[in-house]
Amino acid sequence: MTWWLTAIVLLIAAVAMVLTVLMLVRDESPPSDRYFVVLGVLLLALLVQAIGGCVALANTDRDVEGVTFVAYLFTALLVVPVGAALALVERSRWGTGVLVVMLLTVVACEARLHSLWGAA
């Protein structure tokens, strides 16, 4: 799996995290439309990564734990819409806090994906 895709995902996640913390500090909820554009870009990057990851898995000679690897690819992808939905339902600081949990989950998935690919 190409490292730059992971780098792009982490970069967008970092940008989103900064925006989320700013919203938390300013007590802005629900998130602005602009914020959801950033999440949309993150989702797109994760989608590309999920497809790219599956293709890479099919073509690699490495002994990667396939099931776990694909599970993490799609968990990272699914976390974003679920987190966004929760943030829209809970229109308070706590709803914005859910976005922090969501972004940390994405980062954790990326870390696991990296080690799963690298450990083989």
Added chain:
Amino acid sequence: MSAPEASTDDARPRLGAGPGRILVAVYGVFAVAATGRSLTQLGLDAGKAPLAYSLSLVAAIVYLVATTCLLRGGRTAWWIALVACSIEAVGVLVVGTLTYVDTALFPDKTVWSHFGQGYGFLPLVLPFCGLVWLRATRQAS
């Protein structure tokens, strides 16, 4: 988009609202993580570490139950959530201790191994956050 904030009359928050929303999110993630882990472990190589893998499954069920109860709310859900969080607290403490004391018992890891070390020790913190939250919402449900 500009729906008025539904301000509840009673000051006590509902089970799945406010801070409960964070718990729903974290419990949801752990429900998925533990279920995924136990299913792959049991599906791929169940014989390698039956105890560890069964415990992974128990953890998965506990997280799923807790998530569902937080989402549903109400008195019954509150009690079930209390049981789930208690099992979770005992589970992570017992399994966490055992993995340090008797390493031979666990040839492979579970979510609760070494007090949830593989998950940033969150499995250790989570049940107690859950119990604190249940205490705060006791009368509301």
